[in-house]
Amino acid sequence: MSRSHRSVIPGFGLSLGLTITYLSLIVLLPLSAAFIKTSGLTWEEFKTAVFSPRVLASYRISFLASLAAASLNCVFGLVVAWVLVRYPFPGRRVVDALVDLPFALPTAVAGIALTALYAPNGWIGQLFEPYGIKIAFTEIGIFIALTFIGLPFVVRTLQPIIEELEPEFEEASASLGANRWQTISRVIFPQLLPALITGFAMAFARALGEYGSVVFISGNMPMRTEITPLLIITKLEQYDYAGATAIAVVMLIASFALLLIINLLQKWSRRHHAV
Amino acid sequence: MSIIARNITKTFGAYTALNDVSLDVPEGKLVALLGPSGSGKTTLLRIIAGLEFSNPGSGRIDFHGTDVTDIPAGKRGVGFVFQHYALFRHMTVAENIAFGLTVQPRRERQSTEKIQARVKELLKLIQLDDLGARYPAQLSGGQRQRVALARALAVQPKVLLLDEPFGALDARVRKELRRWLRHFQREIGITTVFVTHDQEEALELADQVVVMNNAKIEQVGTPQEVYDQPASPFVIEFLGNVNRFAALGHPLPGAGPDVIYVRPHDVDIQRHYEGEHGVRVRVQHVFSAGNYGRVALVRLDNGDTVDAELSRVRLTELGLAAGDEAFVVFRHIRLFPSGAFAERDVADGDSTPALVDAGKGI
Amino acid sequence: MASTVSSLSRSSGSVVRPLATRDATWVRYMLTAAALGFLALFLLLPLVAVFAEALRRGLGAYFEALKDPDGMHALKLTLITAALAVPANLVFGVAAAWCIAKFTFPGKSVLITLIDLPFAVSPVISGLIYVLIFGAQGWYGHYLNAEAPWFPALQAWLIEQDFKIIFAVPGIVLATVFVTFPFVARELIPLMQQQGNDEEYAAITLGANGWQTFWKVTLPNIKWGLFYGVILCNARAMGEFGAVSVVSGHIRGETNTLPLHVEILYNEYQFVGAFAAASVLALLALVTLVLKSLVEWAHARRHA
Numbered sequence: 058m059s060r061s062h063r064s065v066i067p068g069f070g071l072s073l074g075l076t077i078t079y080l081s082l083i084v085l086l087p088l089s090a091a092f093i094k095t096s097g098l099t100w101e102e103f104k105t106a107v108f109s110p111r112v113l114a115s116y117r118i119s120f121l122a123s124l125a126a127a128s129l130n131c132v133f134g135l136v137v138a139w140v141l142v143r144y145p146f147p148g149r150r151v152v153d154a155l156v157d158l159p160f161a162l163p164t165a166v167a168g169i170a171l172t173a174l175y176a177p178n179g180w181i182g183q184l185f186e187p188y189g190i191k192i193a194f195t196e197i198g199i200f201i202a203l204t205f206i207g208l209p210f211v212v213r214t215l216q217p218i219i220e221e222l223e224p225e226f227e228e229a230s231a232s233l234g235a236n237r238w239q240t241i242s243r244v245i246f247p248q249l250l251p252a253l254i255t256g257f258a259m260a261f262a263r264a265l266g267e268y269g270s271v272v273f274i275s276g277n278m279p280m281r282t283e284i285t286p287l288l289i290i291t292k293l294e295q296y297d298y299a300g301a302t303a304i305a306v307v308m309l310i311a312s313f314a315l316l317l318i319i320n321l322l323q324k325w326s327r328r329h330h331a332v
Numbered sequence: 333m334s335i336i337a338r339n340i341t342k343t344f345g346a347y348t349a350l351n352d353v354s355l356d357v358p359e360g361k362l363v364a365l366l367g368p369s370g371s372g373k374t375t376l377l378r379i380i381a382g383l384e385f386s387n388p389g390s391g392r393i394d395f396h397g398t399d400v401t402d403i404p405a406g407k408r409g410v411g412f413v414f415q416h417y418a419l420f421r422h423m424t425v426a427e428n429i430a431f432g433l434t435v436q437p438r439r440e441r442q443s444t445e446k447i448q449a450r451v452k453e454l455l456k457l458i459q460l461d462d463l464g465a466r467y468p469a470q471l472s473g474g475q476r477q478r479v480a481l482a483r484a485l486a487v488q489p490k491v492l493l494l495d496e497p498f499g500a501l502d503a504r505v506r507k508e509l510r511r512w513l514r515h516f517q518r519e520i521g522i523t524t525v526f527v528t529h530d531q532e533e534a535l536e537l538a539d540q541v542v543v544m545n546n547a548k549i550e551q552v553g554t555p556q557e558v559y560d561q562p563a564s565p566f567v568i569e570f571l572g573n574v575n576r577f578a579a580l581g582h583p584l585p586g587a588g589p590d591v592i593y594v595r596p597h598d599v600d601i602q603r604h605y606e607g608e609h610g611v612r613v614r615v616q617h618v619f620s621a622g623n624y625g626r627v628a629l630v631r632l633d634n635g636d637t638v639d640a641e642l643s644r645v646r647l648t649e650l651g652l653a654a655g656d657e658a659f660v661v662f663r664h665i666r667l668f669p670s671g672a673f674a675e676r677d678v679a680d681g682d683s684t685p686a687l688v689d690a691g692k693g694i
Numbered sequence: 695m696a697s698t699v700s701s702l703s704r705s706s707g708s709v710v711r712p713l714a715t716r717d718a719t720w721v722r723y724m725l726t727a728a729a730l731g732f733l734a735l736f737l738l739l740p741l742v743a744v745f746a747e748a749l750r751r752g753l754g755a756y757f758e759a760l761k762d763p764d765g766m767h768a769l770k771l772t773l774i775t776a777a778l779a780v781p782a783n784l785v786f787g788v789a790a791a792w793c794i795a796k797f798t799f800p801g802k803s804v805l806i807t808l809i810d811l812p813f814a815v816s817p818v819i820s821g822l823i824y825v826l827i828f829g830a831q832g833w834y835g836h837y838l839n840a841e842a843p844w845f846p847a848l849q850a851w852l853i854e855q856d857f858k859i860i861f862a863v864p865g866i867v868l869a870t871v872f873v874t875f876p877f878v879a880r881e882l883i884p885l886m887q888q889q890g891n892d893e894e895y896a897a898i899t900l901g902a903n904g905w906q907t908f909w910k911v912t913l914p915n916i917k918w919g920l921f922y923g924v925i926l927c928n929a930r931a932m933g934e935f936g937a938v939s940v941v942s943g944h945i946r947g948e949t950n951t952l953p954l955h956v957e958i959l960y961n962e963y964q965f966v967g968a969f970a971a972a973s974v975l976a977l978l979a980l981v982t983l984v985l986k987s988l989v990e991w992a993h994a995r996r997h998a
Binding site for chain 3: 066067069071075076079083084085086087088090091094133136137144146150152153154155156157160161163165167169171180201204205262266267268269273286287289290293296302305308309312313315316320
Binding site: 381382383404405406407410411412414416418419420421422423431432435436483484486487 | 898906914
């Protein structure tokens with residue numbers, strides 16, 4: 058190594074070598090297998106696999122339920138983050154810790170718990186049953202499971218930003234004669250917006266791929282409540298590896314696009330915040 | 333132990349931090365690397381320490397005649413004090429100081445008792461005898477600074493290098509520590525180089541001041557020399573306040589109009605003046621709070637502002653008020669042709685740079 | 695992705711705010727009620743439901759259900775899986791954070807993004823890709839059936855041992871390693887970047903070598919972040935369902951992890967058994983949350 062590239066801190070070759078080897082073996086090589094497998098299909102085969110009516114219906118339900126769940130999380134995530142940072146109340150630390158429950162609780166556990174709650178004879182389900190409203194085993198059930206899964210993403214993205222909000226902005230706004238609502242909507246909210254969008258995108262991305270918490274509560278009816286990840290499993294169980302992989306590739310491309318958007322959003326958010 | 337740096341060039345991408353810089357630090361001296369940020373002073377210090385390396389093929393560092401250019405930092409025998417101290421957060425003060433002794437190879441390592449004794453001795457030296465069990469977070473800035481120094485000294489380095497040692501301290505602590513460092517360096521006689529952007533600090537503390545600008549060394553000399561015989565307009569402007577005027581006559585061949593520099597304390601104010609060197613001025617403002625009086629004046633001939641510093645006794649004697657007219661006489665002026673200043677001897681046939689008697693060339 | 699979601703870098707604790715930044719009392723009460731109501735409905739209630747359902751037939755039935763040998767085996771497999779996956783990702787996470795935080799090199803930001811990839815992949819797909827490689831129809835299957843394979847001795851040995859990866863423990867571990875891949879690295883990279891290199895430089899000028907610098911200076915400084923990453927990694931490793939479900943084959947008493955065991959019991963309408971097993975996982979989740987809060991608290995105290 059030439060002298061100008063020499064670093065005083067040792068271990069560059071070892072750590073980078075280990076990182077790249079491990080990353081390649083565990084992540085890159087297996088992921089590429091999906092693309093290689095799919096590249097063996099003809100265009101017609103691929104089209105049939107990923108655009109058949111049943112698959113299209115699964116995209117639709119996955120997309121819409123994820124969108125609705127992420128939107129609801131935006132509203133309540135904002136309220137929860139605001140309350141946790143700004144309003145001290147007894148037990149705040151416990152509540153703050155509880156927000157991470159969806160990360161810590163295995164998705165299968167969340168799935169059966171939610172199903173038990175929202176089934177027609179469950180604690181919540183029986184409240185709606187007399188009105189003919191079914192929650193579990195319908196689209197609403199999927200929406201509820203995805204809301205559960207996505208909540209921490211929005212709260213944890215917003216929380217640090219709210220913590221770092223300089224009181225000077227609010228004071229300046231108040232001193233210029235703005236009322237509290239004007240201050241919130243025109244001074245505070247715009248500062249939170251990039252983080253809110255980032256949190257939304259993360260919750261949405263997670264919801265699209267979610268499987269464990271949804272599979273119990275959704276009822277899994279083809280064309281109605283069958284989400285895309287479940288369809289992949291169904292195809293696998295029928296030994297339709299090529300079909301399953303083709304759908305997986307569509308989902309992977311969507312996920313990577315979302316990951317790219319989230320990265321750009323975070324960069325934007327950071328820059329926005331630094332000003 | 334003397335330090336010699338020869339032809340050091342260091343670039344970071346397109347940015348040149350050091351451009352063919354050479355420097356001699358004599359044994360036992362306390363040397364200041366002084367310059368604005370971005371002048372390359374910290375890079376030079378880190379290259380001396382072995383924390384950075386000069387560009388391939390350029391430069392050489394000798395410690396007492398031995399080439400250390402390719403010797404890693406840990407083997408050079410340097411004590412380095414970092415700008416923000418870099419104390420190990422998770423170790424106590426005593427553990428911090430002992431660190432360098434405890435990481436030596438087992439066969440060279442001293443016994444635990446010896447290390448303990450050495451730590452005790454150093455704690456005494458930095459006057460923190462009772463704080464060995466504290467963590468860095470529990471110390472004041474000045475105390476942390478001294479711990480960082482003790483940690484660097486524990487391994488008995490041959491050279492002590494300090495990066496902006498007082499930069500993060502408040503004014504009072506800074507003064508105190510400065511005096512303490514001066515005293516202490518004299519006592520143990522270790523060759524010491526420190527980086528600073530504070531001219532007062534450099535002039536007060538150092539045996540030798542190295543003024544740096546734009547990846548180059550502008551001047552090397554004793555504090556007296558760099559202050560009284562600045563080699564370039566940069567040096568005179570960087571070391572203290574100075575009045576700057578365009579000279580009216582006296583252009584040198586091949587250069588632009590001369591620039592005249594006068595230190596505020598070389599400006600004498602007189603109510604009435606009969607001689608030929610006086611300049612008529614109007615008083616703009618008198619600042620009389622502080623150690624000495626300062627007067628802001630405007631030249632009546634060309635509208636340039638002139639700052640003057642004089643003793644409070646003299647100020648009271650003059651009884652100046654805003655709007656008064658008076659004369660100023662420049663006791664010493666320095667003259668540089670604007671443009672190619674560095675290479676030229678400016679004064680008329682005089683080889684000492686540009687120290688001209690009062691009145692000439694105005 | 696989860697980096698922003700759970701990170702030590704965020705401070706906690708609310709400050710007393712000046713009046714101009716205070717909301718009206720009724721607004722505070724209303725918003726607090728809305729937030730707590732929402733959290734109670736969506737987070738607390740499901741948690742309570744797990745324990746309520748598990749205890750529906752009384753404590754006796756609950757403990758009886760816990761003693762199920764298949765369940766015990768599933769628990770054992772879950773613990774083994776975590777014990778293999780977490781250390782692997784721990785070593786990787788430290789190495790990745792070291793080269794990313796301590797050095798500059800081209801392609802660094804691409805590397806950071808690639809480390810995040812597994813978070814963006816659906817768990818089901820995380821399992822699927824290993825089936826494609828190691829399944830009977832996959833590359834590994836082709837290798838076992840090849841006429842003239844590379845390293846024939848290896849092929850013979852694998853066939854003789856009947857060494858299976860998919861629908862066996864190795865596949866479960868691999869899929870778990872994949873889904874928990876980024877946790878430790880994502881926690882350490884920002885932490886080490888933020889701490890800078892000064893302390894390492896100081897150690898090196900004092901004569902420490904690379905390993906001494908790492909063990910004595912770097913590691914103590916990142917230990918909370920490391921622990922935090924390990925906690926999150928472990929929680930996910932023990933709780934992973936989708937990816938493991940694809941590669942496990944659901945063989946009772948053999949390739950069932952605890953979350954898969956929950957599913958099987960539930961689908962067989964053994965609700966008390968399913969919720970009893972789920973309650974064990976829920977307890978692990980609660981322990982995770984407590985540990986996580988303790989680490990955050992310890993970290994905040996050190997950096998106050």
